Structures are given as C-alpha cells and as structure tokens.
Amino acid sequence: MPRNTAPTAGKQRDFATHPDARDAGSADVPRAWTPKPCRLWSACGVIAATIGLQPSGLRAADGGIEALRHRITVGAPLNSTLNYLQAGDPAAPRLILVHGTPGSASGWSEYLTNPPPGADVVALDRPGFGDSGPDGAVTSLEAQAAAVYALFPTDGRRVVLLGHSLGGPIVARVAAAHPDRVAAVVLLAASLDPGLEEINPMQWVGTWAAVRWALPRAIRNANAELIALKPELEALNRLLPKITAPILNVHGTKDSLVPVANVPFMQARLIGARCVKTELLEGQNHFLPWNSVAVVRKAMAWALGASC
DSSP, X not given: OOTTSSOOOSSEEEEEEOTTOTTTTGGGSOOOOOOOOOHHHHHHHHHHHHXXXXXXXXXXXXXXXXXXXEEEEEOXXXXXXXXXXXXXXXXXXXXXXXXXXXXXXGGGHHHHHSOXXXXXXXXXXXXXXXXXXXXXXXXXXXXXXXXXXXXXXXXXXXXEEEEETTHHHHHHHHHHHOTTTEEEEEEESOOOOGGGOOOOHHHHHTTSHHHHTTSOHHHHHHHHHHHHXXXXXXXXXXXXXXXXXXXXXEEETTOSSSOTTHHHHHHHHOTTSSOEEEEEETTOXXXXXXXXXXXXXXXXXXXXXXXX
C-alpha cells in the first residue's frame, strides 16, 4: 500500500507494512514507556473522559444523542439486552464503533451527531456498560464480540469495525471469526499484546466484596475486564492470523495506559490481513477519540474506502 494513503495530521510517524514483512517498522516503535499507574485508577480516568470531561463540543452533542438510541435482545452467549446509537445513511456501509473499558456509546457523540459521509454509523454500549445488560462484567472477548456481531446488518452488507483501547481486541475477535463480513478494521490505541498486560495489586482490592459493591458499575466491571484480559488476549493471539481485512493501526507515542509497544506485536501477528497500515501520533496519549478527532475521521474515511 502506498505510504500516503492513510490519514495524516500534525506531528506523527507513518509506517506502511506488508503482512509478510513481519518486523517492518518495529525498530522505529518506542519500546520503553513510563510504568503504568494502577489500572483500576486508570479506569477512573477513562470514564471521566467518557462521561464528563470531554471537550465542550462533545458534551454539547450529548444533549440530542438519546434520539439515536435503539435496543435489541441478544441471545447466547449473552442472553441480554443491548443498547446502541445509530446515525448516518442506513443504506450505506455500516461502521461500528466499539468503546474501551469503561465507556459507553455516547463517548462517540462527535461521530454520531456529525457522522462521516457515506456511512451507517452504529456505536454500542458494550455488555456491562451504559444501558446494556447484564449488570455484571462480561470478561469474555468472544461474548463481547458476539454483541458486536449482533449489530451486523441482516442484508449481508460488509462492515467496517473501529475499536478503541479494549475495543481493539474485541473488533479483532469479530474480524477473525467473520472474515467474509468485515471490510476493514481500525485499531485505535488498541491493547492486543498479552505480554504487556500487568495487574496492579490494588486491582485485587477492587474485587473484595465490600469494595466491589461500593464502586460504580462501570469501574467495577472495567476492573474485572482488565484482570481477565491477559488470558483472553493469549487466546485471541492464536486467531489474529485469520483476519483478512485491511487494517489501520493508530497509536499515540505517549500512551501510558496502552503502551505503544503493542504496535510491533500487531505488525508481527496480523499476517493474514490484505494490508496493515500503522500510524504513530507523536506526543499523543490514550484518548484519541477526543483529542485527535481529525485523525480519527480520516481513519474512518480510509477504512470505508480501503481497497488493498
């Protein structure tokens, strides 16, 4: 793929890698990072950004977002109610946005109230978050992927998937299980390398009954997802080569929650993809949906038109 076909904005490094060049670009990716803070308290920061501390434009958009809300009932393995927001052209290719942990569909307000042209945009409250059931955590990536797949159009249209943070491995799981239905994948600050997952001792405190039930549902479930994530990623690792769709991987070089060292792992494992494009955003942190809107929009446009 030509190096100039992916989005570009600001100071960033842009690497195009062919699936067979498994180590291409990896020497350019920083492997050192600041030690991660306690993941439980990191989750608090994510939820603050998602529900209350976004730029004012995103908060203002939330006022009319409820008019876009829909609800469906999903069978096994979830057997629960799933809430989602939908906007754009219902006859166009579907773009499904998957939030991290914690989070909700309303975190994508900017892209729903002003959807990218030529797209049927759907953002879900993942199981265990927002208005979706169940009340407790759903730590299985397979079950989370089933929730995403439940939002695939019934008319057979292929789908573009975009996952932020823990949403990244979820959309990767969908793409591996349904390669014939996925047109392209955007991995946004995604966590896929099980070797980089660590559990801070304070996270176990969050599992104590007296502490767990004092925590907000979103934080409680986020903590459970993060504790269970490493073995889930190890299982996903075996499936990654089954992804055939074009992939765009966007990551900030100053991401202290999901290290940029995830990038060479993904470049080495996504060997079945028709093409893999990696874009590093110099100096950016983990909160790309809110602080790098222009880049995210260009990533969506690339994925909707990907032809490699």
